[in-house]
Amino acid sequence: MVQGQGKQEAILQAALALLAERGFHGTPMSLVAQRAGVSPGTIYHYFTSKEELIRVLFQQVKADFSQTVLAGMTLSSPAATQLKQIWLRAFAYYCAHPQEAAFLEQYETSPYLQEDPVKPEATAVVWYQLIHNYQANGLIKTMPIPVLYELTLGVAIRLARQHNAGHLTLDKKTLAQVADICWQSVKA
Amino acid sequence: MVQGQGKQEAILQAALALLAERGFHGTPMSLVAQRAGVSPGTIYHYFTSKEELIRVLFQQVKADFSQTVLAGMTLSSPAATQLKQIWLRAFAYYCAHPQEAAFLEQYETSPYLQEDPVKPEATAVVWYQLIHNYQANGLIKTMPIPVLYELTLGVAIRLARQHNAGHLTLDKKTLAQVADICWQSVKA
Amino acid sequence: MVQGQGKQEAILQAALALLAERGFHGTPMSLVAQRAGVSPGTIYHYFTSKEELIRVLFQQVKADFSQTVLAGMTLSSPAATQLKQIWLRAFAYYCAHPQEAAFLEQYETSPYLQEDPVKPEATAVVWYQLIHNYQANGLIKTMPIPVLYELTLGVAIRLARQHNAGHLTLDKKTLAQVADICWQSVKA
Amino acid sequence: MVQGQGKQEAILQAALALLAERGFHGTPMSLVAQRAGVSPGTIYHYFTSKEELIRVLFQQVKADFSQTVLAGMTLSSPAATQLKQIWLRAFAYYCAHPQEAAFLEQYETSPYLQEDPVKPEATAVVWYQLIHNYQANGLIKTMPIPVLYELTLGVAIRLARQHNAGHLTLDKKTLAQVADICWQSVKA
DNA sequence: CATGAATGAGATTTCATTCAT
DNA sequence: TATGAATGAAATCTCATTCAT
Numbered sequence: 001m002v003q004g005q006g007k008q009e010a011i012l013q014a015a016l017a018l019l020a021e022r023g024f025h026g027t028p029m030s031l032v033a034q035r036a037g038v039s040p041g042t043i044y045h046y047f048t049s050k051e052e053l054i055r056v057l058f059q060q061v062k063a064d065f066s067q068t069v070l071a072g073m074t075l076s077s078p079a080a081t082q083l084k085q086i087w088l089r090a091f092a093y094y095c096a097h098p099q100e101a102a103f104l105e106q107y108e109t110s111p112y113l114q115e116d117p118v119k120p121e122a123t124a125v126v127w128y129q130l131i132h133n134y135q136a137n138g139l140i141k142t143m144p145i146p147v148l149y150e151l152t153l154g155v156a157i158r159l160a161r162q163h164n165a166g167h168l169t170l171d172k173k174t175l176a177q178v179a180d181i182c183w184q185s186v187k188a
Numbered sequence: 189m190v191q192g193q194g195k196q197e198a199i200l201q202a203a204l205a206l207l208a209e210r211g212f213h214g215t216p217m218s219l220v221a222q223r224a225g226v227s228p229g230t231i232y233h234y235f236t237s238k239e240e241l242i243r244v245l246f247q248q249v250k251a252d253f254s255q256t257v258l259a260g261m262t263l264s265s266p267a268a269t270q271l272k273q274i275w276l277r278a279f280a281y282y283c284a285h286p287q288e289a290a291f292l293e294q295y296e297t298s299p300y301l302q303e304d305p306v307k308p309e310a311t312a313v314v315w316y317q318l319i320h321n322y323q324a325n326g327l328i329k330t331m332p333i334p335v336l337y338e339l340t341l342g343v344a345i346r347l348a349r350q351h352n353a354g355h356l357t358l359d360k361k362t363l364a365q366v367a368d369i370c371w372q373s374v375k376a
Numbered sequence: 377m378v379q380g381q382g383k384q385e386a387i388l389q390a391a392l393a394l395l396a397e398r399g400f401h402g403t404p405m406s407l408v409a410q411r412a413g414v415s416p417g418t419i420y421h422y423f424t425s426k427e428e429l430i431r432v433l434f435q436q437v438k439a440d441f442s443q444t445v446l447a448g449m450t451l452s453s454p455a456a457t458q459l460k461q462i463w464l465r466a467f468a469y470y471c472a473h474p475q476e477a478a479f480l481e482q483y484e485t486s487p488y489l490q491e492d493p494v495k496p497e498a499t500a501v502v503w504y505q506l507i508h509n510y511q512a513n514g515l516i517k518t519m520p521i522p523v524l525y526e527l528t529l530g531v532a533i534r535l536a537r538q539h540n541a542g543h544l545t546l547d548k549k550t551l552a553q554v555a556d557i558c559w560q561s562v563k564a
Numbered sequence: 565m566v567q568g569q570g571k572q573e574a575i576l577q578a579a580l581a582l583l584a585e586r587g588f589h590g591t592p593m594s595l596v597a598q599r600a601g602v603s604p605g606t607i608y609h610y611f612t613s614k615e616e617l618i619r620v621l622f623q624q625v626k627a628d629f630s631q632t633v634l635a636g637m638t639l640s641s642p643a644a645t646q647l648k649q650i651w652l653r654a655f656a657y658y659c660a661h662p663q664e665a666a667f668l669e670q671y672e673t674s675p676y677l678q679e680d681p682v683k684p685e686a687t688a689v690v691w692y693q694l695i696h697n698y699q700a701n702g703l704i705k706t707m708p709i710p711v712l713y714e715l716t717l718g719v720a721i722r723l724a725r726q727h728n729a730g731h732l733t734l735d736k737k738t739l740a741q742v743a744d745i746c747w748q749s750v751k752a
Numbered sequence: 753c754a755t756g757a758a759t760g761a762g763a764t765t766t767c768a769t770t771c772a773t
Numbered sequence: 774t775a776t777g778a779a780t781g782a783a784a785t786c787t788c789a790t791t792c793a794t
Contacts, residue, residue, distance in 0.1 A: 023298055023299040024213070025212070026299060028787075029790080038754085040756065042754055044791080109294060109297045143366070144356055144362075147356070150343050151343060154346055158342055162307070162334045168334045174331065178339075181373045182373075184373065185370075195779085216764080217763075217765085218764090227779065228765085229780055229782095230779055231765095233777095233778065238763095238764070383774095399674055401589035405769080415775065416767095416776085417778095482673060482674070485669055485670060485674075487585065487590060488590070495726070520738075522732045534714045535711060538714075541683075546708070554707070554715075558749075560748075571757085571758090592784055592785080593786080594784080604759090605760060606759070609756095614786090
């Protein structure tokens with residue numbers, strides 16, 4: 001069994017796996033506790049409520065996504081290269097982390113947490129900043145940010161989801177093509 | 189109070205409104221009953237279970253969507269016009285029917301009904317058949333159907349959703365532009 | 377579909393079959409109605425309540441049992457012959473009418489109808505009268521009636537029940553032996 | 565209020581009393597909880613379902629019966645003495661524990677638990693083993709076990725039941741007579 | 753910090769019974 | 774008489790959360 005601070009992490013891990021597979025209402029706290037090798041009461045030492053646990057998990061997953069996608073980005077490349085690179089990285093991340101993907105989708109979709117629904121592009125802070133810069137430099141179309149998001153990263157994410165669900169397989173070449181198509185649709 | 193067969197319809201209406209706003213697990217059957225002006229037992233006269241009620245509702249919403257989008261389509265127009273037309277109609281439908289939109293999104297996303305997760309494009313039968321034809325005639329790119337879906341209708345739906353959430357407002361002109369961008373990204 | 381008075385009979389038949397197989401609480405009135413080819417409301421034209429339906433059914437089964445066991449009795453035979461005959465007939469009746477047997481057992485056992493629990497020997501009116509006579513003539517032991525009942529007919533019924541449940545098979549010869557044993561245990 | 569493991573016992577006690585008096589379907593879990601001085605949810609901490617609670621209770625009652633009947637048996641006595649002794653003990657047990665008696669009868673009778681209906685003699689393991697031995701030594705008749713059961717212990721139990729229901733009172737002498745009659749009917 | 757038995761409100765579903773047609 | 778849609782009380786079971794140890 002894990003000890004000390006490790007327990008909080010164990011709880012988050014367990015929650016992620018279960019929430020991804022069974023949904024918010026399909027995963028009782030007791031199950032999270034069991035999977036984390038912890039007692040139900042312990043969860044409430046680290047999190048005030050189920051809602052908070054989920055909110056914290058969301059923040060963590062989002063941060064991990066941002067960091068992973070960002071890591072090793074070639075910041076000196078031209079816009080086209082960079083955006084396509086981020087597109088492919090995002091796609092790869094979702095495919096490599098199906099649990100995180102499933103969880104994010106539910107989180108953004110579900111009326112479980114009524115307060116402030118999350119804008120999809122908010123999850124991809126890295127992307128958002130890049131777009132912001134490029135737009136300022138006139139490299140991409142002048143359109144509302146959400147439109148640009150759905151035309152590019154949004155597509156990557158949906159496709160990754162379908163890939164995870166087994167509805168779709170994409171080889172490297174096709175993938176690069178799609179990334180390029182997305183870039184074409186937003187470049188100025 | 190409604191009478192006779194009208195009750196089944198009243199139940200479906202009530203369910204749609206509540207499910208859209210509060211989610212599957214946030215809407216107890218008793219609430220559906222109350223809103224439909226019906227006793228809890230009555231629901232079970234028309235539907236075997238909560239699950240079945242939701243499934244039937246999904247079929248109905250899907251059918252309504254297909255029919256509305258299809259109605260008045262100019263079938264003699266060229267591919268570009270048709271696809272853009274359907275894109276705009278789908279967008280309009282989702283904006284005009286935010287409840288249906290929210291419900292569909294949850295239905296496609298939620299692990300609530302484990303059996304056969306729904307492919308998004310299955311919801312848009314009309315669109316699927318058009319694409320199929322055009323692809324056979326070489327009018328659009330040779331790519332997996334789900335890719336083509338996400339590049340076009342998928343984008344329309346996401347944008348409508350953001351519109352409903354109040355994250356976004358699009359004037360007619362911009363809308364037509366986006367529809368055109370989507371068309372450009374899939375045409376051969 | 378049956379008509380008029382035939383409906384009452386159809387209801388009783390349906391009730392018997394279902395109650396025997398599924399128990400009192402396992403057979404909703406709606407199921408009885410369905411099996412009888414009748415609407416739920418109709419049952420309440422013939423019976424005030426579920427309880428009354430069951431009570432009437434009990435009376436009917438009891439009467440049928442008495443009549444069948446009595447029919448063709450050789451009233452002139454000696455006591456031994458008569459009691460063994462009735463023993464074998466009762467056994468045969470229960471084996472030939474497993475539904476009636478199962479129903480009677482439940483009725484006599486269940487706290488479903490709190491008022492006046494039924495004495496087992498009350499079900500076998502014929503037997504009761506015979507015993508009464510023989511006892512008056514000093515042909516059988518002076519013991520409380522229920523004791524005599526359990527030593528004879530009671531045994532027949534339990535064995536028939538076990539036979540119906542498939543726990544037991546008895547050939548004719550063994551059966552006659554058991555009947556004789558029972559007789560020996562009560563004769564003066 | 566009871567504490568700790570005592571709650572499981574309190575629940576079983578409450579269930580026994582209520583089930584005996586009101587039957588399986590006449591005793592809601594909430595009533596069991598109330599009588600046990602426990603919240604409804606607590607029952608499900610100890611038992612998976614109502615069915616399991618009843619099954620466990622059956623095992624416990626059966627074990628108690630066996631042990632009580634067995635305790636202080638004079639194992640060196642001759643067959644006649646032993647069987648009559650066990651007959652009287654069984655009778656006494658059922659009279660002294662009317663709740664257990666009523667519960668056992670329902671359990672063996674009711675179609676509530678469809679799976680493997682219980683053979684009556686299975687409840688009396690002690691008796692079964694004795695009979696088995698005696699039969700091997702030719703001390704009692706060669707007949708199917710269930711027949712021997714119904715001729716002896718079966719009679720004891722039915723009579724005790726009638727006694728509990730107030731239909732019958734037996735003095736010690738008569739009781740010994742009946743026990744003897746039963747022995748006579750099975751001895752070789 | 754950690755535990756896990758206990759809670760009790762609330763969710764889904766059933767079913768005896770009624771009543772307008 | 775007959776219907777069967779409708780009722781609504783009640784039953785079983787779940788689960789987020791608490792608190793004594």
